[in-house]
Amino acid sequence: MAQLNITLNQEEILDLLSKDRDKAFATLLQNSLNMLLKAESTAQLNAEPYERTDERKGSLATASGTET
Numbered sequence: 001m002a003q004l005n006i007t008l009n010q011e012e013i014l015d016l017l018s019k020d021r022d023k024a025f026a027t028l029l030q031n032s033l034n035m036l037l038k039a040e041s042t043a044q045l046n047a048e049p050y051e052r053t054d055e056r057k058g059s060l061a062t063a064s065g066t067e068t
Contacts, residue, residue: 006032006035008028013028016028
């Protein structure tokens with residue numbers, strides 16, 4: 001499992017809260033989950049998205065099937 005450190009930007013949070021408090025938590029959660037999924041896929045594939053290396057594993061197992 002990949003290790004992920006999440007850094008929250010105070011200005012970004014305050015900006016989100018000042019615009020729409022109801023959507024602020026949803027936006028922060030969505031961004032955090034997207035970062036987590038990217039880190040997990042990078043760790044599983046042994047490569048960054050769109051990166052082609054000799055170490056890259058061929059496919060990514062997902063709930064909806066296998067992605068290459």
